[in-house]
Structures are given as structure tokens and as C-alpha cells.
Amino acid sequence: MTAQLIDGKLIAQQVRDDVAAEVAKRTAAGKPQPVLATVLVGERVDSATYVAAKGKACQDLGMGSVNHHLPANINQEDLEKVISDLNADKSISGILVQLPLPSHLNEERVLQLISIEKDVDGFSPINIGRLAQKGREPLFVPCTPYGCIYLLEQAGVKIEGANAVVLGRSNIVGMPAALLLIGKNATVTVCHSKTKDLPGVIRQADILIAAIGRTEMVRGDWIKPGAAIIDVGINSKPDASKKSGYRLVGDVNFDEAKEVAGFITPVPGGVGPMTIAMLMKNTLRAAQIQQGEI
Numbered sequence: 001m002t003a004q005l006i007d008g009k010l011i012a013q014q015v016r017d018d019v020a021a022e023v024a025k026r027t028a029a030g031k032p033q034p035v036l037a038t039v040l041v042g043e044r045v046d047s048a049t050y051v052a053a054k055g056k057a058c059q060d061l062g063m064g065s066v067n068h069h070l071p072a073n074i075n076q077e078d079l080e081k082v083i084s085d086l087n088a089d090k091s092i093s094g095i096l097v098q099l100p101l102p103s104h105l106n107e108e109r110v111l112q113l114i115s116i117e118k119d120v121d122g123f124s125p126i127n128i129g130r131l132a133q134k135g136r137e138p139l140f141v142p143c144t145p146y147g148c149i150y151l152l153e154q155a156g157v158k159i160e161g162a163n164a165v166v167l168g169r170s171n172i173v174g175m176p177a178a179l180l181l182i183g184k185n186a187t188v189t190v191c192h193s194k195t196k197d198l199p200g201v202i203r204q205a206d207i208l209i210a211a212i213g214r215t216e217m218v219r220g221d222w223i224k225p226g227a228a229i230i231d232v233g234i235n236s237k238p239d240a241s242k243k244s245g246y247r248l249v250g251d252v253n254f255d256e257a258k259e260v261a262g263f264i265t266p267v268p269g270g271v272g273p274m275t276i277a278m279l280m281k282n283t284l285r286a287a288q289i290q291q292g293e294i
Helices: 008-029 046-062 076-088 107-113 125-132 143-155 172-184 198-202 272-290
Strands: 035-041 064-070 093-097 163-168 187-191 207-210 229-231 236-240 246-249
Touching: 008 046, 008 143, 008 272, 035 046, 035 076, 035 272, 046 064, 046 272, 064 076, 076 093, 076 107, 107 125, 125 172, 143 172, 143 229, 143 272, 163 172, 163 198, 172 187, 172 207, 172 246, 187 198
Parallel strands: 035 064, 035 093, 163 187, 163 207, 207 229
Antiparallel strands: 236 246
């Protein structure tokens, strides 16, 4: 294996330890405990699992959490009232609405309603707009792209001046990741299903962030020797040797890519742990903003 493994579990734990130490210092000084409010609509098992993990992380780090579990058939007006009440509640530091919402709800209106000072997911159109504008700084950056950039920096990968390719253009990962890379002075190409000669484009990448949601799509011979690969994909692949009958793999063929790349994240254990770690970091930051410390 030629690539250096970027250990997301280890780096995420360091972030969590830093947040826990800062929270302990705050509470010892008599300052309010950071509190994350999550809003879960409906009964999606994956969404409920994510929300439970976020609540446990808050508890582990000495922060408070409040979960509003709402029925799947809630109407827009009632959901917006929950958000407005959380905006007004001074004990709540951050608000996270678990996406996706049921199709009858207007997701954009809900995200617009969250106060930008409490938008710990970084999905407010105002925070995203600031991210896209030179000379403007968002209060919060979306947690998964934030984690991707943090992993690159912790691994010592030089972003400034690099050719970076982002594979995938979702609002949650691809587009914010591209904007963050631009902000760090990389030259960025965003690829998608309509990109011509995708392997050829990816072969030019010093940095690749793969977030396309296609099992092991990126092959080893697509990789530029020495490139840094951040694999955001989480896909299940049949594996008879596993009790579950499957194993988790990324959007990059790890076994092939690791022989070519300079740095690579594993799946699982790469980007995944970073998402909640950066959410905790954002929640602490929200408390600091609301106390006038930032």
C-alpha cells in the first residue's frame, strides 16, 4: 500500500476531545451549556438513527440535546411554528432539522426559517450564499464538507494551488465542498453524470472528493499518482463472509486506489465520524456566538 491512510476516527476523536474540554471550561466558568435541538419528522429508521447518534454525542461531550420528534403528516405551518419557537428559545444554541423531510413539506422554507446564528448544519441559504461569495464568511459550514477539508488539512495535504476534483454536486456535500476548496485557493472542477471523459478529468486531480453515491465507481487507473482521496460514499456491497450479507464500501475502489494515491480515507472510518464531530464543533461555536464571544 503506497497511500497514507487518513484516520477519520482518530481525527474526529481529537475534535470531540477539544470540544469537550472547551465545554467543561465554559460550564465551570458559569456559562450556559451548549444545547442542540434536533427536529425529526416521520419514522425513517436511518434518520432516527442519525438523530440518536447526535444526541449521544452531545451527552458524551457535556452538551445538552433536545429532540422534537414530529409526525410524518405534520403540516408546513405547524413545523414552521416549532422552528420559530426554537429560534426564540435562548436556551437553544443550535437547531438541526434532519433531512430529507416528507415530500409534502417545503424543505427550503424550513431551512430559510432557521436563525443563521443557530444554523449548525450550515444549510441556511444565507450561510451557503456567504460561502459562495469572495470576502464573505458564513457563520457555519455544512458538517460533512467541513469534515472533508479538515481531514485534508490534518493530513498535511496542500490545498492552495492544487487541482481539486469534486465528484458529485449535491447541496449537502458536493457543492459546499467545491466552494470550500475554492476558498482555500484550489482550482476546482465539479463532475457529475454529464461530465465528458470522467476518468480523464479525475486523472488531473491532486485532490479528489468523491461524493456521487455509486459503489466503487472510481477505479485505481483513474487516480493521479500521489493524489489525496477523500471518499464520502457509503454504499453496501454484497459480501457472503459477513453476517449481515454485505459490507460498506465507498465511491472509490479502495483496494485499487490505495496502490496509486498518496493519501486516502477508508470506508467506514474516514469521513463518517467527522460529520458528527464537526456538528459538535458548530454547536459549541453557536453557543459562543450567542454569548457574544465570537
